[in-house]
Amino acid sequence: MTEFATLMRANLAEIDRLQRRVDETAGLCDRSEADRQAWTDACLHFHRRFDQLAFPGGAAQWSAFLAGKSRGIDAAIAFLDVDPWFLRSGYAKEIIWHRLKRFPLDGSRAALLESIALAWLRCRVRREFWAMARYLRAQASAPFWDTVDALAMPQYGNTGLRAHWLRLARTGAPVRHWVNAELLRRRDEPGYVPDLWFPPQGPDDAWLLSGQRQR
Numbered sequence: 001m002t003e004f005a006t007l008m009r010a011n012l013a014e015i016d017r018l019q020r021r022v023d024e025t026a027g028l029c030d031r032s033e034a035d036r037q038a039w040t041d042a043c044l045h046f047h048r049r050f051d052q053l054a055f056p057g058g059a060a061q062w063s064a065f066l067a068g069k070s071r072g073i074d075a076a077i078a079f080l081d082v083d084p085w086f087l088r089s090g091y092a093k094e095i096i097w098h099r100l101k102r103f104p105l106d107g108s109r110a111a112l113l114e115s116i117a118l119a120w121l122r123c124r125v126r127r128e129f130w131a132m133a134r135y136l137r138a139q140a141s142a143p144f145w146d147t148v149d150a151l152a153m154p155q156y157g158n159t160g161l162r163a164h165w166l167r168l169a170r171t172g173a174p175v176r177h178w179v180n181a182e183l184l185r186r187r188d189e190p191g192y193v194p195d196l197w198f199p200p201q202g203p204d205d206a207w208l209l210s211g212q213r214q215r
């Protein structure tokens with residue numbers, strides 16, 4: 001898996017270089033026909049190479065992953081580990097977490113995914129966080145959830161808050177809906193402070209089974 005992570009980081013550097021070339025030429029494209037052509041060429045070059053660079057090993061490894069082949073799975077886990085951020089990368093991460101539920105993973109791969117999940121608790125929550133939560137709900141080990149429980153404390157700040165959400169998601173609570181509702185309320189009610197530390201309840205409580213939050 002290390003080789004795929006190294007390749008993905010090199011790909012990211014190349015994507016960044018190609019994007020910077022597009023940006024540089026875009027600022028000059030109105031100066032002359034030659035400058036406009038330089039910008040057009042930069043855009044074409046970026047788009048021609050992007051699909052091959054957007055996943056370690058390119059389209060061949062992505063197809064191998066979708067087919068459940070070992071090297072494709074390793075490339076996909078490396079993609080999650082590097083956690084790139086570019087156009088459509090979030091959708092790719094969602095697909096990976098969803099597909100990984102279908103494949104039998106050995107202990108080392110499962111442990112690496114749990115390590116990646118814990119690292120993601122320190123990062124900004126995006127749509128793929130919830131796909132990860134669904135994977136973990138079915139697949140994560142008891143020691144992993146012990147670690148999440150230990151982290152799910154206010155003294156750990158945003159990391160603790162995300163661990164708390166993950167712990168609630170494990171019970172089937174509609175945490176993503178609650179988060180979105182609180183953030184929308186902040187937008188609609190000036191001065192409102194979102195309550196994102198949703199009341200911790202037991203998994204057998206009626207409010208969880210019904211999917212309804214009680215305040």
